[in-house]
Amino acid sequence: MSDMTVSREADTVWVEREAFIDRIPRSVAMLFLFVVVVGIWDLVTRAGWVSPIILPTPAETLRDLIFVGQNLVTGGYMLDALWTTTLTVFWGFLIATCIGFSLGVLVGETKFGERAVMPYLVAIDTMPKVAFAPLFIAWLGFDIASKVALAAFIATFPIVVATAAGLYAANENERMLFKSIGASRLQTLLRLKLPTGLPYLFTGLKIASVGVMAGAIMGEFLGGGKGFGALIRQSASQMNTPRVFALILYLSLLGLALYFIVVWAQRRFVFWNKTDRPGGLV
Amino acid sequence: MNMEPLSVKNAPAAAAVRSVFEIERLSKTYARNQLIALSDVNLTLRKGEFVSVIGSSGCGKSTLLKIMAGLLPPTTGRVVLEGRPVTGPRPDIGIMFQQATLLPWKSALENIVLPVEIREGRQAAQSARARAMALLELVGLHEFASAYPGELSGGMAQRVSICRMLISDPAVLLLDEPFSALDELTRDFMNMELQRICMERGATAFLVTHSLAEAVILSDRILVMQARPGQVVEEVTIDLPRPRSLEMINTPRFGEIVAHIRDLLGREAFT
Numbered sequence: 189m190s191d192m193t194v195s196r197e198a199d200t201v202w203v204e205r206e207a208f209i210d211r212i213p214r215s216v217a218m219l220f221l222f223v224v225v226v227g228i229w230d231l232v233t234r235a236g237w238v239s240p241i242i243l244p245t246p247a248e249t250l251r252d253l254i255f256v257g258q259n260l261v262t263g264g265y266m267l268d269a270l271w272t273t274t275l276t277v278f279w280g281f282l283i284a285t286c287i288g289f290s291l292g293v294l295v296g297e298t299k300f301g302e303r304a305v306m307p308y309l310v311a312i313d314t315m316p317k318v319a320f321a322p323l324f325i326a327w328l329g330f331d332i333a334s335k336v337a338l339a340a341f342i343a344t345f346p347i348v349v350a351t352a353a354g355l356y357a358a359n360e361n362e363r364m365l366f367k368s369i370g371a372s373r374l375q376t377l378l379r380l381k382l383p384t385g386l387p388y389l390f391t392g393l394k395i396a397s398v399g400v401m402a403g404a405i406m407g408e409f410l411g412g413g414k415g416f417g418a419l420i421r422q423s424a425s426q427m428n429t430p431r432v433f434a435l436i437l438y439l440s441l442l443g444l445a446l447y448f449i450v451v452w453a454q455r456r457f458v459f460w461n462k463t464d465r466p467g468g469l470v
Numbered sequence: 471m472n473m474e475p476l477s478v479k480n481a482p483a484a485a486a487v488r489s490v491f492e493i494e495r496l497s498k499t500y501a502r503n504q505l506i507a508l509s510d511v512n513l514t515l516r517k518g519e520f521v522s523v524i525g526s527s528g529c530g531k532s533t534l535l536k537i538m539a540g541l542l543p544p545t546t547g548r549v550v551l552e553g554r555p556v557t558g559p560r561p562d563i564g565i566m567f568q569q570a571t572l573l574p575w576k577s578a579l580e581n582i583v584l585p586v587e588i589r590e591g592r593q594a595a596q597s598a599r600a601r602a603m604a605l606l607e608l609v610g611l612h613e614f615a616s617a618y619p620g621e622l623s624g625g626m627a628q629r630v631s632i633c634r635m636l637i638s639d640p641a642v643l644l645l646d647e648p649f650s651a652l653d654e655l656t657r658d659f660m661n662m663e664l665q666r667i668c669m670e671r672g673a674t675a676f677l678v679t680h681s682l683a684e685a686v687i688l689s690d691r692i693l694v695m696q697a698r699p700g701q702v703v704e705e706v707t708i709d710l711p712r713p714r715s716l717e718m719i720n721t722p723r724f725g726e727i728v729a730h731i732r733d734l735l736g737r738e739a740f741t
Contacts, residue, residue, distance in 0.1 A: 361567050361568070362573075364567065367541055368541060368563070369584065369585040369588050370585075379573075379588070380573070383573070383575050459575075460575045460619075
């Protein structure tokens with residue numbers, strides 16, 4: 189009994205080493221990377237290793253950023269262009285969502301859709317969709333409609349695939365449960381398959397939000413008109429590279445806004461599916 | 471071993487009790503591969519009786535349960551519940567699966583009234599909430615009425631699915647290995663809960679399981695099934711007094727019964 193106190197040794201206490209990156213906040217890490225990249229950019233352009241037409245200095249780009257920003261804030265012609273592009277993206281996304289969702293339900297819910305419609309969709313999806321741009325311009329003219337069509341055309345397919353995949357997602361047990369409580373096909377679709385497939389649908393919408401931007405800008409490159417894409421092409425043809433950089437950066441804000449609207453809607457509607465993955469943004 | 475006393479002692483006055491479920495000459499052949507899943511199965515469930523079916527995997531016990539639930543049509547034979555042939559899913563059939571299968575976007579309470587919502591609409595589901603609450607009380611989960619399935623443990627989720635099965639006040643409970651996905655301690659606890667609920671409500675229950683101990687502790691009768699073709703080879707009446715407790719597992723009587731059934735199952739496996 190007495191030797192218990194004698195043989196007692198120190199507690200085994202040790203500390204797990206925390207990685208350095210885990211101790212600094214995300215904002216600091218992002219700022220650090222920004223400073224490094226801009227620093228290298230500045231060095232490369234100042235030293236004259238690349239022509240200013242190919243890559244302007246950070247200072248020139250900042251000047252143009254401010255110029256474009258002022259034009260936007262004061263309601264200049266660039267704001268009109270941004271508004272045109274925003275409308276194109278909005279209508280393109282809305283149309284793609286409606287058509288993509290409907291086709292997705294057709295493919296995912298009916299045997300006919302799965303067997304007869306899906307093969308054609310896959311075939312069309314593998315085509316380079318931008319190649320259809322001249323057709324849309326010929327059919328719909330140089331106005332916003334042809335750009336909306338191209339944007340919607342590109343964004344539709346990821347939504348079709350995601351919707352169909354979502355409808356397959358309900359497992360055997362859940363289907364059996366709905367059968368056992370006498371649910372009709374429509375009830376099973378609305379109360380089981382669609383809610384189960386919502387996370388898939390939102391993944392499709394995120395991919396579509398990227399595609400719809402690409403489609404809108406591509407349409408404006410090729411079809412002219414009043415949008416931001418036309419401004420970029422105009423600046424590029426004038427060798428005004430800093431302006432192109434500035435315009436792209438403002439354009440990316442539009443893409444980001446759309447993306448985060450989708451993310452917000454997903455958090456709102458798919459509240460039960462809390463995927464706390466590292467990153468948090470995807 | 472002479473098992474004669476097993477089937478007589480303490481047996482309920484069987485003849486006097488009315489039968490709830492009647493299955494005669496039931497057989498099922500899958501057209502796809504001409505596999506005979508069930509052959510000439512005869513079975514009667516009496517009111518308030520707990521019957522289990524046990525057998526190796528692939529012996530057709532799940533097929534039998536699906537046919538009884540109206541989820542699968544039989545090839546030949548009669549399947550009659552409360553005097554009416556079973557020709558599809560019915561509100562008076564309660565069923566529980568291996569997985570709790572709760573909808574993650576509905577709260578525990580909303581999951582329980584789901585069968586009412588599907589069959590009779592939202593209005594009826596709204597008025598079934600009080601009954602659902604009482605059922606949650608019955609399984610000791612009344613504080614979790616508004617919890618979502620993601621916030622429930624496996625055992626709690628299965629208790630919610632018991633409530634969902636009971637919401638339509640079914641004439642028969644069909645249990646397809648309901649606790650096999652749970653850990654052993656939870657499973658023992660849930661089996662005792664199930665016995666209590668069945669006894670309180672005088673429920674007629676039919677359990678499919680591959681756990682011998684579970685079948686013996688819960689059942690009045692056990693049907694031993696054999697594969698290829700799936701048929702009932704023996705019926706064993708369990709004469710352990712009710713309510714059963716987990717301590718009974720250690721009694722010699724329990725051991726005898728388990729040994730007898732294991733012998734029946736084992737004989738099949740090696741012939």
